[in-house]
Amino acid sequence: MNIGEAARRSGVTAKMIRYYEQSGLIPEVARTDAGYRSYGDDDVHRLRFVRRARDLGFTVEEIGELLALWQDDSRRSAEVKSLALGHIETLREKIAELEAMADTLQALADGCSGDDRPDCPILADLETGKASAARPGPRRFGVTNPKSQEH
Amino acid sequence: MNIGEAARRSGVTAKMIRYYEQSGLIPEVARTDAGYRSYGDDDVHRLRFVRRARDLGFTVEEIGELLALWQDDSRRSAEVKSLALGHIETLREKIAELEAMADTLQALADGCSGDDRPDCPILADLETGKASAARPGPRRFGVTNPKSQEH
DNA sequence: TTGCGGCTTCCCATCGCTGGAAGGTCAAGC
DNA sequence: GCTTGACCTTCCAGCGATGGGAAGCCGCAA
Structure with a gap:
């Protein structure tokens, strides 16, 4: 074919x-x-x-x-399993990272009135770095990337 | 500077x-x-x-x-909040996607003896697209059979 | 004057594709 | 036979957000 x-x-x-x-x-x-x-x-x-x-x-x-x-x-099925477990670990790390981002952002958004006034804790945080706790470390590596694939 | x-x-x-x-x-x-x-x-x-x-x-x-x-x-802080909420939504979608992968894989790995024998439910699933049941063997875990992805 | 570190631009590689251009092939309909 | 249109081929480019490195200029100190 x-x-x-x-x-x-x-x-x-x-x-x-x-x-x-x-x-x-x-x-x-x-x-x-x-x-x-x-x-x-x-x-x-x-x-x-x-x-x-x-x-x-x-x-x-x-x-x-x-x-x-x-x-x-x-x-040896051990090899397959090892490969799988390694991949699971990678997935869990990314999940944790994304969750930290989402949680931080959610907390900030919860504090934002979301009306016509300009005051906003989200921008305030981005400006001062006060509450940004979502960073794992100084080195950034490919975080945002998990392909979304639906056929 | x-x-x-x-x-x-x-x-x-x-x-x-x-x-x-x-x-x-x-x-x-x-x-x-x-x-x-x-x-x-x-x-x-x-x-x-x-x-x-x-x-x-x-x-x-x-x-x-x-x-x-x-x-x-x-x-208007509403605009900032809207941007943030949209991003949170994107993050949560990615998290859900990664979690589905990790959970499926974890279930398969749990059913894999991980020893010197070749039989492996992980490969079996990749081959057939259906999570296979736990095979006879010393280490058996309840293999929950979550979503297999057939589109 | 030499040397070194910092700065500049430019190009290439990553990863897993997707889109498109230019052109060859195949089967059906006239 | 000829045209049409769906298919196939290769090649080239681009995505996002960087990292690496080359080639060359600049600034400062010994």
């Missing part, structure tokens, strides 16, 4: 399939004489695996490891 | 200051004869404002609006 059909069946766009192939996540597939990529059921199966892993927030790199483990009959 | 000193005092890197200037978030400052940017206390003040807003997860675009409101004496 062509890439469009594989995309439809797997829930991964054709663009993404090419991207995954180019980045080495999935192998190159055979081509027709005209140069069209040709997919089989196994390929679709793998693509669905990839999509579900993305849905769980794994990075492409991690998915590469998951795929390798998946295809390795002599894998 | 030079950009390095302004960076030190504001907690924003020199790189970021140039980026903020280039993207129009902050105004261009005066230059020395040699072309060095020259900052005053009010510039540092504004940079600190920007940094704190970033710490709360506002996008650069939103910070532009916050800065405009901050400098507008006739602002």
